Amino acid sequence: MTTAGIEPVAIPPSYDVEGEIAERPWGLSARVDPSVTFEEYIHWAKIEREQEMEANRLYVEERGPMTVSTVLKNRFSKGVHHENQKKAEAAARVTVQEEVAGSGSDDAVDEKGVIADVSAVSNPNQEEWRVAARALRTASWGTIFYLITTDILGWASTPFVFASVGYGPGVALYIIFGAAAGFSGWILWQVFLGLDSSRYPLLSFGDTYFRVYGPFARHFINVAQSLQQFMTVCVLILGNGVVISQLASEKICFIACMIIFMAVGMAFGSIRSLQRLGWLANASVWxxxxxxxxxxxxxxxxxxDYEAITASTLINTxxxxxxxxxPPPDAYQQQAPGFAGQFNGIxxxxxxxxxxxxxxxxxxxxRHPMDFWKGMLMAQCFICFVYIFFGAFVYSFYGQYAxxxxxxxxxxxxxxxxxxxxxLITAAIACLLYFNIGLKTVYLEIFQEILNFPTITSRKGKLLWYALGPIYWILAFLIAAAVPNLNGISGIVGALLILNFTYTFPAFLYIGYRCQIDAALPGEGFDPVTRVTVRHDSGLKRWTRGFMKNWHVNVINxxxxxxxxxxxxxxxxxAIEGLIAVFGPGGTVASSYGCASPV
Structure with missing residues (x-):
């Protein structure tokens, strides 16, 4: 059969041994299934969003008006989906017991009357699976506001930015880069809504690239993400070791200071859900x-404190x-004259x-990802305001000494x-956040997917999480304590990874996402009955058509x-120029090992 003279390309489903269409696996193991097409992701995501809207409506009705008591109760609960899952499991047990009683079989029930194998009687339906799959989705948009603010907010360097570029460029560029970061967040939100479902959940940045560009892109993103988060933990261990050393007036060995911070991280590293980190993130903001x-x-x-300025900058008078x-004249630049000095601030x-x-x-x-924009918008506006207000205010009093x-x-x-x-406290909270997400990425992408470890929600998975956490912290400590001039090396990681994850990668992701959606022709799509995806063409021609349909959007991106x-x-x-100055002739190669603080 042809359509408009084009040979249709059908991506067939798989079949079981009896010739019936086989049901695809669901959940974590299926989220990177190469046999699932882009069109199928889109299909189930639309259904998921409709179900979430209805679930949110029922949740709001059941919750009632928000009061202080309900807020506190919700904070210490495991989330509405967890409660719904318990209700569904209880109902399932009653149903199974009735089925067992009716069949006269005792194989599925042990001597205590507890169901030993539910699957022996009946298989879970789609609604039961959806409730179970979303049991860990408990964060509200308010929690997201605190998490994003904790993740991004770093106001300590803002006066230095104004000292490098001046009032006008400082305010303008903070607004421009803030708007760009917000645009990147909007892109990721749109892609998530379009591709995520309980059947095929999106869990990480790499999952989005897998569904748009394929497995190689996902592996690249996951490696980069894991490296960035691990290096961030290393830098935070080193930096907070310095803070502890300063607080102790350098009376405690510097290695011991880093071990103290590492031990605190280990103690709190057992937190697996971001809902539990929501309180810490809230405290961090305040x-x-x-x-x-x-x-x-x-x-x-x-x-x-002029001594701190003359000891660490080019300002000597x-x-x-x-x-x-x-932009200030060269005589008032702290790091370098000319454009290099201004660019350090930028x-x-x-x-x-x-x-x-x-x-x-x-x-x-x-719980309701369509509300993400509320938390993100509030967080980005708050962060931008803090940067401009705090930076300009302190610069007004400190000037070139900021x-x-x-x-x-x-x-x-x-x-x-x-x-x-x-x-120290806020950095510790941020470190826990990066550790939580970083170890989850490593566990899901390496241990669970490649080494076939149990799921993180299972009992064995929880035990392995508790065991791997200390190992993660110890490795980060060893690198922080051993690598000379870690801040310089992390500068390269920041330029290559942090900046790209914020601006470059989201733009490239959205180009591919829009091209795939806009390339669809009449008669194409996924059929949930036959589980067949039909495309009338493929390759460069398809990508070009998708790009040109909304070319203005794609050109902007x-x-x-x-x-x-x-x-x-x-x-x-x-960053490389800085490392050359440190490691080149006349430079120093300082190791963090030792009792003396390296800073």
Whole structure:
């Protein structure tokens, strides 16, 4: 049969031994099934969104008005889907017992009357599976706001950005990059809604690339994601080891300081659900607010620790504080003269919005993912406001002396100590967040998929999670303690990974996603009855047709993608130049091993 002179290409289903159409596997094992087509993902995602809308309506009716008591109760519950799953399991047990009693068979029930094998009597239907599959999806959009804010917010370097580029460019660029980061979040949200379902769940950034571009792209993304999150944990261990050392007035061996932070991470690393991290993320946001209020008070009422500036920047002469509307002259640049000095500030600004890597993981744990935009929009607006307000305010008082880590120049010492304590706590919470998502990615993509480990929700999976957590922390500690100039190396990782995950990769993902959707011809699609996907063509012709249908959207995303690559290249160049200066002639190769603090 032909359509408009084009030979249709049908992707057939598989068959069981009796010649019947075989049911595809569902769940985690099926989310990267190469036999599932893009059209089938789209089909089940549409159904999932409709079911979520109805479930959310019923949830709101059952929940009733929001009060303080209901908020507290919800925070300490395991989520509505968990409760629904327990109800469904209880109903299933009653049904099975009735079926067993009617059949006169005792094989499925043990001596205590407990069902030993439900499958021996009946198979779970689609609704039972959907409830079970979504049992861990408990996060609300309010939780997402706190998680995104905890993930992204890094205000300590914002005064340095203004000191590098001035008031005007600083405000303008923070708004531009904030809008771009929000656009990336919108892209990931749209792709998630279009491809995720309980049947074929999306769990990570790599899953989106698998469904749009194939398995090789997924492996590349997963390796990059795991590396970025692991290196982030390494940097946080090293940085917080320095903070602990400063708080102890360097009376504690630096290695011991890092071990202390690592031990805290191990203790809290057993948290598997982001719903449990929601409280910590909530606390982190408010601690951040308290911390930058303290610094603003110190900046407006007390002096500057000039010794910290002269010891770590190019500024050697103490002059009156000066601020500039545009880029400051070379004499007032901290890191380098000319464009390089300004670009250091811009580089910090770009990284300030890094965090889109975790958005898919956040969405995967939401009870109602269509509400994600609320949490993301609030978080991005809040972050942008904090960056501009705090950066411009502190720059007005510190001027050219606004260092990249503003806490170092705060006076008096008491306020600096309090700020260090708060920074330690918030960094620890962020570290737990990266560890949680990072280890989940490693477990799902390597241990579960390749090594056939049990699912993370099973009893054995939980035990393995508890066992692998300390190993993850120990490896991060060993690298943080052994690699010389870890911050410089992490600068390259940030330029190659953090920036690309925030701007470049989402743009490229959306180009492929739109091309696949817009390339569809009349008569094409997935038939849930026959489980056949019909396409009338394939290859470059199909991709070209999809690109040209909404060419203006795809051209914008192509420009966005190329812009991300340019920023990544320039950031990598700056990081490499810094490493050359450190490791080249006249440089130093310092190891973090030892009792003396390396900073």
């Amino acid at each position: 601690l951040n607010i308290v911390s930058f209020i303290i610094i603003m008070v110190a900046a407006s009422h007390f002096g500057i 103490i002059e009156p504080v000066k601020t500039f509307a545009g 580089n910090s600004m770009v990284y300030s919005y890094g965090g889109a890597l975790l958005f898919i993981a956040f969405l995967a744990e939401m 260092a990249s880590n503003i806490v170092n120049v705060v006076q008096p010492l008491a306020l600096q100590t309090v700020s260090n304590v708060l920074a 192509t420009i966005y993608f190329l812009g991300g690559l340019v920023c990544s290249g320039m950031g990598s160049w700056a």
